[in-house]
Amino acid sequence: MSTKATExxxxxxxxxxxKSELFFERNKTPVTIAVVAVLVIVGGLFGYRKFISEPRAKxxxxxxxxxxxxxxxxxxxxxxxxxxxxxxxxxxxxQYGSTSTGNLAKFYMAVIYHQKGxxxxxxxxxxxxxxxxxxxxxxxxxxxxxVLVELGKPAxxxxxxxxxxxxxxxxxxxxxxxxxxxxxxxxxxxxxNAAKCFSRITTDYPGSPDANTAKxxxxxxxxxxx
Numbered sequence: 001m002s003t004k005a006t007e008x009x010x011x012x013x014x015x016x017x018x019k020s021e022l023f024f025e026r027n028k029t030p031v032t033i034a035v036v037a038v039l040v041i042v043g044g045l046f047g048y049r050k051f052i053s054e055p056r057a058k059x060x061x062x063x064x065x066x067x068x069x070x071x072x073x074x075x076x077x078x079x080x081x082x083x084x085x086x087x088x089x090x091x092x093x094x095q096y097g098s099t100s101t102g103n104l105a106k107f108y109m110a111v112i113y114h115q116k117g118x119x120x121x122x123x124x125x126x127x128x129x130x131x132x133x134x135x136x137x138x139x140x141x142x143x144x145x146x147v148l149v150e151l152g153k154p155a156x157x158x159x160x161x162x163x164x165x166x167x168x169x170x171x172x173x174x175x176x177x178x179x180x181x182x183x184x185x186x187x188x189x190x191x192x193n194a195a196k197c198f199s200r201i202t203t204d205y206p207g208s209p210d211a212n213t214a215k216x217x218x219x220x221x222x223x224x225x226x
Contacts, residue, residue: 061101063087067108076112093125103130107140114147123147134168141167142177149184158184158193175201175208182214186221195221 066086070079082088087095089105089112096102110125126144131137142164148157161181165174182197198218202211 063096064089064092064101064105067092067105071108071112076115080109080112100132103128104136107131107136110140110143114143117150119147119150123151135170135173138164138167138170138173138177142173142180145177145180145184154184154188158188162197171205171208175205175210175214178205179210179214182217182221186217189224191221191225195225 067079067082067089078088080088080090082091089108092105093102093109097106106125107129110122110129113122113125123144126140126147129140131140142161145157145160145164148160158181161177161184165177165181178197178201182194185194185197195218198214198221201208201214202218205211
């Protein structure tokens with residue numbers, strides 16, 4: 001049929017169906033493979049979550065409780081390495097690192113190494129801990145600032161404190177980390193940024209335990225900043 005003869009002709013739904021059917025016949029193998037691949041991926045994700053991920057998460061929760069107990073009574077070595085019968089945080093993190101409990105174990109490890117003065121190792125685990133809980137997530141970020149102070153990196157520390165302060169707005173963690181950032185800025189004679197931090201506490205968090213101290217510090221920082 002010529003092009004001229006077909007100009008202006010309405011498309012026939014049957015013709016479209018035939019063309020679609022022809023496409024499938026000509027490409028049956030790749031189309032089938034693609035569909036099966038999608039089903040395998042979707043089914044695989046469901047199966048992984050149902051039969052592997054969820055049981056491992058439950059298993060990890062059952063493994064970590066003794067390490068948490070040792071941590072609470074300040075038996076840090078037993079909390080970290082286990083007691084021969086129960087796993088310590090290091091083994092939980094190693095074996096269940098992809099689970100929420102495994103990431104919690106990394107946070108505990110960071111805190112322990114922090115307390116032991118092994119700051120580089122502490123920093124590593126604070127960074128690795130992928131935490132779902134808002135408070136713990138903020139603490140992991142802010143605690144990196146404390147470690148960086150110990151490592152003699154005040155500029156990086158202040159950045160971490162500010163990141164923690166702004167990560168989740170909280171009447172507890174935000175003023176605490178603003179105060180830490182302000183003090184570090186003050187120690188570096190960065191009075192302008194110090195004043196900003198202290199002033200935010202007094203303005204946005206007047207009920208904070210740090211508010212009165214922040215007010216005094218803010219006045220001095222503003223005076224020093226000119």
